[in-house]
Structures are given as C-alpha cells and as structure tokens.
Amino acid sequence: MAYHIDAKLNTTNHSIDATETLVYRNLTGQPQQTFPFHLYLNAFQPQSTFMTEVRLHGARGVGSDSGWDEKHRASITINKLQVEGLDLAGKMQFIQPDDHNTNDHTVVQVTLPQPVAPGASVEFHITFHDELPEVLYRTGYKRDFYMVGQWFPKVGVWWKNAWNCHQFHADSEFFADFGTFDVNLTLPQNEIVGAAGDLVSTANNPDGTKSVKFHSEDVHDFSWTASPDFTVVEDLWTGSAGPVKIHVLMSPGHMASAARYIQAQKGTLAWYDKWIGPYPYGRITIVDPAHGAGNAGGMEYPTLFTAGTAWYMPKGVLAPEDVVNHEFGHQYWYGMVATNEFEDAWLDEGINSYIEAKSMDALYGPKTSIVNFPFATLSSSDLLRLEYISLPDTDPLTRFSWKYISDNAYGGVTYGKTATVLLTLEKIIGEDTMLAAMHEYFLRYRFKHPTSEDFLKTIEDVSHQDLKWYFDQAVYGTNVLDYDIWDAHSDRLNWWEKEIRGKNPSEEMHRTYVTVHRKGDFIFPVDVLVKFDDGSSTTEHWDGRDRWVRYVYDRKAKLASAEIDPLNQVRLDRNSFNNSFVVHEDERAIHKLHNIWIFGSEWISQFLAWLS
Amino acid sequence: MRLAPRPKTFASGAARVWRWQRILWWIFVINLVFAYWATKGMAERADWALSHSVASQRLVNGFDLFSLAELAGQPDTPLEQPGPAVFHYSVIFAIFMLFAAGGIVTTYVFDAKPTTTPFFEACGHHFWRFIRLLIYLLLAFIPIGILVGISASIYHRIDEASNSPYSADFFFLAASLLILLLTMLLRLWFDMAQVIAVAEDETRMHRALRLAASLLAHNFGSLLWLYLRISLLAWIVFGLGMYIWMFRLSPVSTTAAFLLTQLMLVFWIAARLWQRASEALWYRQYQAASVTEPAYTPAPSPQPAPIPYSTATN
Numbered sequence: 001m002a003y004h005i006d007a008k009l010n011t012t013n014h015s016i017d018a019t020e021t022l023v024y025r026n027l028t029g030q031p032q033q034t035f036p037f038h039l040y041l042n043a044f045q046p047q048s049t050f051m052t053e054v055r056l057h058g059a060r061g062v063g064s065d066s067g068w069d070e071k072h073r074a075s076i077t078i079n080k081l082q083v084e085g086l087d088l089a090g091k092m093q094f095i096q097p098d099d100h101n102t103n104d105h106t107v108v109q110v111t112l113p114q115p116v117a118p119g120a121s122v123e124f125h126i127t128f129h130d131e132l133p134e135v136l137y138r139t140g141y142k143r144d145f146y147m148v149g150q151w152f153p154k155v156g157v158w159w160k161n162a163w164n165c166h167q168f169h170a171d172s173e174f175f176a177d178f179g180t181f182d183v184n185l186t187l188p189q190n191e192i193v194g195a196a197g198d199l200v201s202t203a204n205n206p207d208g209t210k211s212v213k214f215h216s217e218d219v220h221d222f223s224w225t226a227s228p229d230f231t232v233v234e235d236l237w238t239g240s241a242g243p244v245k246i247h248v249l250m251s252p253g254h255m256a257s258a259a260r261y262i263q264a265q266k267g268t269l270a271w272y273d274k275w276i277g278p279y280p281y282g283r284i285t286i287v288d289p290a291h292g293a294g295n296a297g298g299m300e301y302p303t304l305f306t307a308g309t310a311w312y313m314p315k316g317v318l319a320p321e322d323v324v325n326h327e328f329g330h331q332y333w334y335g336m337v338a339t340n341e342f343e344d345a346w347l348d349e350g351i352n353s354y355i356e357a358k359s360m361d362a363l364y365g366p367k368t369s370i371v372n373f374p375f376a377t378l379s380s381s382d383l384l385r386l387e388y389i390s391l392p393d394t395d396p397l398t399r400f401s402w403k404y405i406s407d408n409a410y411g412g413v414t415y416g417k418t419a420t421v422l423l424t425l426e427k428i429i430g431e432d433t434m435l436a437a438m439h440e441y442f443l444r445y446r447f448k449h450p451t452s453e454d455f456l457k458t459i460e461d462v463s464h465q466d467l468k469w470y471f472d473q474a475v476y477g478t479n480v481l482d483y484d485i486w487d488a489h490s491d492r493l494n495w496w497e498k499e500i501r502g503k504n505p506s507e508e509m510h511r512t513y514v515t516v517h518r519k520g521d522f523i524f525p526v527d528v529l530v531k532f533d534d535g536s537s538t539t540e541h542w543d544g545r546d547r548w549v550r551y552v553y554d555r556k557a558k559l560a561s562a563e564i565d566p567l568n569q570v571r572l573d574r575n576s577f578n579n580s581f582v583v584h585e586d587e588r589a590i591h592k593l594h595n596i597w598i599f600g601s602e603w604i605s606q607f608l609a610w611l612s
Numbered sequence: 613m614r615l616a617p618r619p620k621t622f623a624s625g626a627a628r629v630w631r632w633q634r635i636l637w638w639i640f641v642i643n644l645v646f647a648y649w650a651t652k653g654m655a656e657r658a659d660w661a662l663s664h665s666v667a668s669q670r671l672v673n674g675f676d677l678f679s680l681a682e683l684a685g686q687p688d689t690p691l692e693q694p695g696p697a698v699f700h701y702s703v704i705f706a707i708f709m710l711f712a713a714g715g716i717v718t719t720y721v722f723d724a725k726p727t728t729t730p731f732f733e734a735c736g737h738h739f740w741r742f743i744r745l746l747i748y749l750l751l752a753f754i755p756i757g758i759l760v761g762i763s764a765s766i767y768h769r770i771d772e773a774s775n776s777p778y779s780a781d782f783f784f785l786a787a788s789l790l791i792l793l794l795t796m797l798l799r800l801w802f803d804m805a806q807v808i809a810v811a812e813d814e815t816r817m818h819r820a821l822r823l824a825a826s827l828l829a830h831n832f833g834s835l836l837w838l839y840l841r842i843s844l845l846a847w848i849v850f851g852l853g854m855y856i857w858m859f860r861l862s863p864v865s866t867t868a869a870f871l872l873t874q875l876m877l878v879f880w881i882a883a884r885l886w887q888r889a890s891e892a893l894w895y896r897q898y899q900a901a902s903v904t905e906p907a908y909t910p911a912p913s914p915q916p917a918p919i920p921y922s923t924a925t926n
Contacts, residue, residue, distance in 0.1 A: 143773075143775055144775070145775075229775050251775075252775050252776045252777075253776045253777040253778055254777075290775065291771075291774070291775065291776065291777035292771060292772065292777075310777065311777050311778065311781070312781075367674075367676065371677060373858070374858065374859050375675055375857070375858035375859065375863075376674075376675045376676075376677050377674055377675070377676055377677065378676070378677040378678050379678065382676075382678035383678065385678070385682075386678060386681050386682065386685065389682060389685045389686075390685050561666065563666050566666075574686070575682070575686050576667045576682065577661050577662070577665045577667045577668070577682070577683060577686075578661070578665070579665075579666070579667065580664075580665050580666035580667065581664050581665070582664050582665065582666060583664075585663045585664060586663060586664075586668065586669075586672070587659065587662075587663050588668075588672045588864060588866050589662045589663070589668035589669070589671040589672050590655060590658055590659040590662045590663055590668075591866040591867075591870070592671060592672065592675075592863075592866045592869065593655070593658060593662075593671065593680070594651060594655040594658075595866060595869055595870045595873060597647075597651040597654065597655065598644070598647045598648055598651055598873075599647075599873040599877070600698070601646070601647035601650045601651055601698045601701065601702070602643050602644065602647040602877050603877075604698055604699070604702045605643055605646060605647065605701065605702040605705040605706065606643070606877070606880060606881070606884075607702075608702045608703060608705065608706035609705055609706045609709035609710075610799065610884070611706065611746070611749065611750075612706050612707070612709045612710030612713060612742070612746060
C-alpha cells in the first residue's frame with residue numbers, strides 16, 4: 001500500500017487542500033469491490049459518535065460538561081474520488097458499523113464498478129479538503145501551532161477475513177495497514193515543519209510558500225506539525241540498529257525541558273534496545289505542543305510523538321520524562337507491533353504502560369520515577385496500580401475500547417490494570433522470563449497485526465507454562481484480587497493454668513493462629529510469612545483456592561507478625577494494607593498523617609479567623 | 613491628621629504581644645484542640661488500618677504518595693472526606709475569634725492585663741459591633757470579588773492569545789499580588805476600625821470605618837508598612853518552617869514535625885496579634901498627638917466608656 005499526498009496548508013482559515021493517490025494492492029486473498037475509508041476529522045462535530053460519547057462520560061481530559069464550541073468543529077470532505085478515470089464521489093456512502101448513528105460521518109464506503117482481483121492493485125485518486133479544529137483532542141491548531149494527525153482519507157484494514165474500519169470513538173485510537181508515504185506539504189516559508197518521515201527536499205515557491213517533501217516506509221500513518229515558533233534541538237543516539245537522529249521541536253517557554261526530553265529519549269531508547277529489540281528507524285521526532293495546546297500532547301504517531309511540559313515544571317516531577325518514555329514506547333507497541341487499538345487497546349496502551357513502569361523505574365529509581373522529592377515520592381508502577389485500584393472490576397482487558405463503562409474505566413483498566421496484571425505475572429513466571437517473552441513477542445509480530453491470543457500464547461510459549469487460569473481471571477475476567485489477614489494471635493498452650501509471674505515467656509509454649517482470608521474472587525497462590533518474637537520465621541505457600549486457611553504453630557515463642565506476599569509481588573492485590581498484621585503497634589504513620597491533617601485544619605481556621 | 617512614623621510601634625507591638633502572651637497561647641490551644649477534634653475521627657479509622665500493617669512503613673520511612681492514595685482508594689477506606697468536620701470547626705473557631713477580638717483589642721489598646729472577667733466583658737461589649745463590621749467587611753469584599761473575576765477573564769484572554777506561557781502566568785502573579793495587597797488593605801482598614809471602636813467606645817461602626825479610612829488615607833505609607841512588614845515576616849517564617857519540614861527533617865521524626873508545625877502556627881498567630889497590637893499602639897500615639905487638634909469627635913455613648921481592667925505593671 002502506498003500513499004502519495006500533496007497538501008497545502010492555509011494558515012488563514014486553518015484548512016488543508018490536498019490530493020491523495022492511494023495504491024492498494026489486494027493481499028486479502030479474495031476479490032475486493034467495496035473499500036471503507038476513515039474520515040477521522042468528521043468526529044469533531046456535535047452529533048458525531050465521538051462527541052456523543054464525550055458528552056456521555058468525557059474523554060482525554062475533555063469533561064462531559066464542557067459544552068460545544070464552534071472553534072472545535074472540524075471536517076474532512078472528499079470532493080473527488082476517482083478509480084480508473086471514473087469519479088465515484090457520488091457513490092460514496094457513510095456507514096456506521098459500530099452504532100448506526102447516521103449523523104456520524106467518520107467512515108465512508110465506496111463500491112468500485114469492478115472487483116479488484118487477489119494480488120492486483122487499484123489506484124484511488126482522491127481530492128479532499130480539511131477544516132482543522134482548534135485543538136480539542138490530539139489534532140488541530142492553536143494560534144500558529146499545528147499538529148496535524150488523522151487528516152487524510154485512510155483505508156480500513158482487511159483483518160480476520162473482514163474489513164475492520166471502526167467509527168472514531170472518544171475512547172479509541174487507530175488501526176491501519178503498513179505502507180509507504182510520500183507527502184509533499186506546501187505551507188508558508190516561515191513555518192518550521194516536523195513530520196513522520198525522512199525529509200526529502202525543501203523548495204521555496206514564488207508565492208511565499210515552500211514545499212517540503214517527506215518519505216516514510218514501513219509505517220501505518222503519517223502526521224506532521226508546523227509552527228513558526230518552534231526551536232529545533234537535535235541529538236544523536238546510536239543503538240544496535242545504527243544511529244537514531246533525535247529531532248525535538250520545542251514551543252516557546254518550554255526550552256528548559258528540552259534537555260530532559262532528550263535525556264529521557266536516550267535512556268528509553270537504550271532500555272528498549274537492551275530488553276525488547278532494536279529501533280529500526282533512523283529518526284524520532286518529539287513535538288512539544290504550544291502553550292494551550294496540551295490536548296495535542298501525549299500522543300503517538302509512527303516515528304513522531306507529542307510530549308508535554310510546563311515552564312515551571314520542577315525537576316522532582318518527572319512528567320516530561322514519563323511522557324517521552326510512554327509515547328516513545330508506542331513506536332514498538334502500536335508503531336511496529338501494530339495491534340488493533342479499537343478492539344485490543346490493552347495490547348498497545350497496556351503493554352506499553354507495563355514497559356513504561358519497568359523502564360521508568362529502572363531509569364529513575366523504583367520508588368521515585370514519577371515524583372522525587374525528599375518529602376514525597378511516587379513511582380511509575382505505583383501510579384499505574386493506583387489507576388487500577390480505583391476501578392478494578394468494571395471491565396475485562398479485552399473489552400472494545402469504546403464499550404467501557406466510563407472513560408475512567410477505559411483508562412484504569414487499559415493502562416493501569418494491564419500494567420499491574422503483567423507486573424503480577426512476573427511473580428508466576430519470573431521477571432527475566434517475562435522480559436524474554438516481551439522480546440519474543442516483539443520479534444514475532446513487528447510489522448504485523450497480532451491479537452490478544454497471539455500475545456498470551458507467546459508468553460505461554462516462552463514460559464513453558466499453561467497460564468489459562470491466570471489469563472481467564474486477569475485478562476478475560478473482572479475478578480478482584482484481595483487477600484487479608486483475618487486473624488493472627490498467640491495463646492498460651494496451657495491457657496487454663498494461671499500465668500506464673502516472672503516466668504520467662506520464651507520458656508512457655510504458645511499456640512499461634514494465623515488465618516488468611518481471600519476477600520476477592522480472584523484465586524492466586526500466595527506466600528505467607530509468619531515471624532515469631534524469638535526471631536524465627538516460617539513461610540507458608542497457599543494456593544488460595546479455598547476462601548481461607550488457618551495455620552497453627554506450637555512454639556516457645558509468640559507471634560510477631562504475619563504477612564501475605566512479603567515480597568510485594570502480587571501487585572494485583574488491591575489493598576496491601578490488610579495483607580499484614582504486626583503485633584507491636586507502630587503509630588508513627590498515623591501520627592505523621594494526623595499531624596498533616598491537624599496542621600491543614602489549623603490553617604483553614606486561621607484563614608477564616610483572619611476575616612473576623 | 614498625618615502622624616509621623618513611629619519606629620518604636622513595631623517593636624512595642626511585639627513587646628505588648630509578649631507581655632500579654634496568655635492571649636497567644638490561649639488562641640493557639642483552642643485552634644489546636646479544634647483541629648484535633650475535626651480530624652480525630654479520621655485519624656482513629658486510619659489508625660486501625662495503619663498501626664498493625666507492614667505497609668504503613670512506606671509512610672514512615674519517607675512519604676510514599678501512592679500508599680496514601682491506595683488507602684484512600686479502597687472501597688472501605690478509613691479516610692473519609694474530612695472536609696465537613698474541618699470546615700465546621702473552622703467556622704466555629706472564626707466566630708470565637710470574632711468574639712474574642714473585642715477583648716484582644718481592648719487589652720492592646722489599654723495595655724491592660726487580660727484577666728478573665730473583664731476580658732470576656734470586653735468581648736461581649738464589642739461583639740455586636742464587630743459583627744456589624746464583619747458585615748461591612750464582607751460587603752467591601754464584593755468589589756474585590758469583581759476584580760478577581762475581571763482578572764480571571766483577562767488572564768484567560770492573554771492565555772489564549774499569547775504564544776508564550778509567561779505572559780498569562782506573569783499577569784496572574786501580578787494580579788494575585790495586587791488582589792492580596794488590596795485584601796490586606798481592607799483588613800488593615802477594618803482592623804483600625806476595630807481599634808477605634810474599642811479606644812473611643814464608638815457604637816456607630818460606619819463612623820469608625822470613616823475615621824479609619826481617613827487615618828489610612830493620611831498615613832497610608834506608615835500604616836501599610838506597619839502591617840505589611842509583620843505579614844512578610846510571618847510568611848518568611850512560614851516558608852522557612854515548610855522548608856525545614858519538607859527538606860531537612862528526618863521523615864521518621866514525627867514528634868519533631870509536630871513541634872515544628874505547631875511552632876510555625878504559634879508564630880503565625882503571634883504575627884497576627886502583633887499586627888493588632890501595633891495598630892492599637894499606633895492609634896494611641898495618634899490620640900496623644902491629636903489632643904490639641906481633634907480630628908474626630910466621638911459619638912455620645914449611651915453608657916460610660918468601660919475602663920477596662922488593671923493597668924499594666926511591667
């Protein structure tokens with residue numbers, strides 16, 4: 001498949017006029033006469049499915065109560081669609097395969113006069129016009145900043161023996177076939193351009209514009225950005241597949257973060273190169289969105305992604321590093337391992353979040369990879385676990401992305417729960433095996449469209465374990481994992497006899513009871529560490545199948561503590577506070593919290609009293 | 613009348629707060645007790661979850677934000693919203709402080725020992741006057757509220773139009789400082805009205821406000837500086853305290869953290885009392901200086917002006 005696009009940006013009315021030639025080679029194995037195309041920009045209309053879903057539960061920081069503003073309206077109009085000299089624009093038909101919302105025009109279908117035989121090619125000559133929105137959601141303009149993504153008619157994917165071309169949803173991303181892109185952009189000469197391709201040529205035109213040509217291979221999308229205010233920062237990193245040019249486009253006021261972006265980019269490249277596989281492209285472009293265009297930030301496109309920062313970003317808040325790490329990770333989990341983001345969002349966002357947790361914790365410390373102050377810390381893996389804890393049981397990982405109960409559930413399950421499920425899987429198969437499985441999955445499926453089953457089978461293949469019991473609960477199910485210490489105490493064995501004063505307790509036999517309870521419906525084998533006050537300890541292994549188990553010990557020692565999952569490996573356990581019982585009370589934590597609450601309360605009182 | 617700056621007012625105000633420090637400790641203790649009561653329920657519930665759990669060590673050895681969020685994120689979380697209780701106790705404390713203001717200002721104006729009966733008599737004597745002043749103060753805040761709205765609107769306009777994030781944020785900073793200054797001026801104006809109400813036993817608060825406004829207009833620099841420098845000192849000490857708490861104190865030193873935070877609060881309360889004492893002193897000096905040239909005729913009082921409690925003996 002090859003796209004040739006010639007586009008002209010009009011910066012006065014924020015529109016694009018373009019021609020597109022799509023050469024589609026029929027590799028579906030059967031004749032094809034009907035072709036669906038994505039027209040994503042039509043989502044930015046109030047009655048679209050996308051906006052209806054935003055209105056229902058919000059998405060990507062856009063609240064359900066944000067209302068409609070005409071500046072966010074966008075459209076993509078196909079003025080001409082020719083195949084073999086025939087204009088088929090009049091025969092195009094909007095279809096709504098997901099919800100039958102006839103006001104949704106994000107998918108169009110065209111039927112050719114003749115089917116395209118297997119192995120044969122067809123050329124679509126399309127003339128289209130884009131009206132860009134002021135950035136509401138990933139794409140559009142903000143003043144003179146442009147982030148142009150999902151902007152051209154993009155053909156659907158023949159997948160699982162059918163066309164896969166979903167409407168654009170509030171909580172879904174994209175899916176497309178690999179191909180080559182040759183894109184010629186015409187825009188004012190003062191624009192600094194970045195794009196998902198190699199720069200082929202730049203030529204100034206007599207009318208004050210310039211034409212910039214890009215070429216890209218083995219990618220499934222093409223996005224670009226332009227602004228006269230960008231400051232370009234470049235660097236180079238060399239990995240196992242050769243040098244990678246790091247191209248950073250910084251917006252005004254954000255230059256202090258440029259070095260942080262680059263440092264994070266290099267660290268992440270090195271981590272991926274070591275553990276997952278080589279980065280095969282010779283470039284990566286990082287776009288720092290303009291002030292006020294934050295919703296264009298934190299988004300991945302092949303060989304280009306948008307980051308995000310603020311001029312006052314403290315060094316102890318590693319948000320710029322984290323967004324670079326996450327969005328670059330998508331070059332692997334979406335860019336190369338091109339899963340269907342509509343139907344298997346967990347395979348790109350979730351796997352990417354898992355690797356983000358691993359790599360961020362490795363690069364910036366296991367407890368300090370998101371917040372790192374002397375007075376407060378937060379790690380990437382913990383942040384992802386928090387997302388999961390908030391909504392652990394609403395949806396399975398395999399839910400289609402737009403069918404989650406809410407936007408929060410989509411985020412919590414797709415990102416947070418998947419990462420936590422995979423971190424917990426390390427306890428079963430081992431961290432090294434898990435990383436080996438990720439490496440194998442990448443090698444097997446790069447430049448392909450794997451499914452959930454492909455991913456899970458790869459883990460089973462590499463670990464040589466049947467993990468159906470785990471995947472059924474964690475991936476396909478909504479089971480909640482929560483163990484607690486139901487009871488733990490020691491009693492004198494001869495409890496009926498009077499206690500002799502002055503007798504050394506260590507000479508007396510005690511019976512210790514430890515009752516472990518499975519609160520949730522997720523069955524998972526756990527270790528239970530029981531410590532005694534003479535310094536001895538014992539570790540039990542419980543399969544977790546029954547609702548509870550009681551361990552009884554007769555010793556010349558009393559219970560000191562009982563702890564489920566002492567190594568804190570079962571990250572899916574939604575409450576780690578009830579996993580242990582320590583006999584000797586330690587009130588320092590509550591004193592610390594209570595002090596903060598008292599102090600806060602005193603200050604609120606002082607503020608109100610200041611009025612009197 | 614314009615009163616020449618009195619450098620001693622600043623130090624004498626502090627000395628007066630020190631002399632009658634029982635007021636300071638009294639306010640501090642009540643504030644602490646109220647805050648304790650407001651947060652006690654939540655602390656007890658959290659104590660049940662934390663004190664016997666190994667996981668609580670993540671909060672002891674450092675401050676793991678995740679642990680707190682995990683605790684709060686549980687369906688059966690022991691951390692219920694403390695907001696209502698804290699707000700209720702804060703309102704009660706504010707009302708109490710409004711009541712106590714009469715006694716406090718009387719103590720500072722007349723430099724008289726705040727023994728229990730006369731102190732509370734003074735509190736009661738001035739309470740309704742100060743409530744009326746509070747109503748005036750709330751009315752005076754309306755223009756400031758409008759200014760806040762206008763500033764927010766301008767901020768958003770700059771934010772939308774500017775390619776640089778600095779413009780809007782610097783405007784926000786400047787507008788915030790201006791609004792803070794105006795708010796402080798309002799407070800100073802009403803503080804002076806309270807002093808006049810006590811010193812002159814003025815019953816008509818609009819007259820007290822008018823004279824306070826006149827005094828403020830004629831002695832703007834000295835009065836503002838008097839108020840402002842104590843505020844600045846209080847903020848500096850607060851910032852220093854926060855710095856020590858966050859960056860210097862060992863995470864496991866819960867007792868030291870408690871003492872430090874309470875010390876910060878004591879100084880904050882002391883600074884507020886210092887402002888009131890300095891204002892009272894300033895007005896007394898103004899009264900003394902204007903004997904030959906009365907700028908103001910007090911309203912006839914239905915009752916004789918209360919001669920408060922015993923004269924200072926230091």
